[in-house]
Amino acid sequence: AQKVTQAQTEISVVEKEDVTLDCVYETRDTTYYLFWYKQPPSGELVFLIRRNSFDEQNEISGRYSWNFQKSTSSFNFTITASQVVDSAVYFCALSEENFGNEKLTFGTGTRLTIIP
Amino acid sequence: DAEITQSPRHKITETGRQVTLACHQTWNHNNMFWYRQDLGHGLRLIHYSYGVQDTNKGEVSDGYSVSRSNTEDLPLTLESAASSQTSVYFCASSASGRRANTDTQYFGPGTRLTVL
Numbered sequence: 001a002q003k004v005t006q007a008q009t010e011i012s013v014v015e016k017e018d019v020t021l022d023c024v025y026e027t028r029d030t031t032y033y034l035f036w037y038k039q040p041p042s043g044e045l046v047f048l049i050r051r052n053s054f055d056e057q058n059e060i061s062g063r064y065s066w067n068f069q070k071s072t073s074s075f076n077f078t079i080t081a082s083q084v085v086d087s088a089v090y091f092c093a094l095s096e097e098n099f100g101n102e103k104l105t106f107g108t109g110t111r112l113t114i115i116p
Numbered sequence: 117d118a119e120i121t122q123s124p125r126h127k128i129t130e131t132g133r134q135v136t137l138a139c140h141q142t143w144n145h146n147n148m149f150w151y152r153q154d155l156g157h158g159l160r161l162i163h164y165s166y167g168v169q170d171t172n173k174g175e176v177s178d179g180y181s182v183s184r185s186n187t188e189d190l191p192l193t194l195e196s197a198a199s200s201q202t203s204v205y206f207c208a209s210s211a212s213g214r215r216a217n218t219d220t221q222y223f224g225p226g227t228r229l230t231v232l
Binding site: 107 | 149158161208223
């Protein structure tokens with residue numbers, strides 16, 4: 001069965017510090033997809049990134065970067081030079097390309113607080 | 117702009133009443149999903165649909181039903197509301213065909229439901 005673990009329940013850092021959010025997943029499929037979503041205090045879920053299991057290249061988007069390592073089943077998310085607007089709950093999610101088991105499994109989320 | 121909306125945004129009801137939460141998307145997406153979000157559980161899938169007249173049970177479907185009569189709407193019905201169904205409900209949609217959960221899901225703003 002697929003599973004996503006976000007061991008960090010809450011993280012607080014001072015503004016401008018870098019912070020890494022951990023995501024570890026379990027799957028028996030060779031083809032799968034990983035996602036990160038942001039949930040700001042206003043409550044909506046905002047899509048950040050989608051990565052398939054065949055693409056292990058790290059990705060950078062502005063201050064955000066993602067490190068995908070199949071060897072450790074991890075898909076970690078780093079925010080560089082954090083800002084107060086980064087304060088949110090961040091969810092990692094996994095889906096398998098397995099007919100009959102098509103569902104998006106979420107981790108329990110990491111609440112990130114950026115202290116001004 | 118295309119979007120996904122949910123109504124009502126907040127709802128208070130009594131145990132035993134039937135409640136229907138609306139979800140409407142204007143992206144012309146084939147796939148639609150309902151999740152509930154509870155502390156400590158992240159988001160869990162309730163029901164999903166790959167197209168008109170198609171519905172499928174998710175991880176926590178007991179006490180809920182959906183119907184899909186057109187592309188734009190997937191209403192979620194609580195047949196007899198229970199206090200355990202107090203939660204925040206999110207609707208989501210994604211674009212393509214059968215392997216729905218491998219595509220990016222875009223979420224509505226959520227409905228906060230309280231069952232007294």
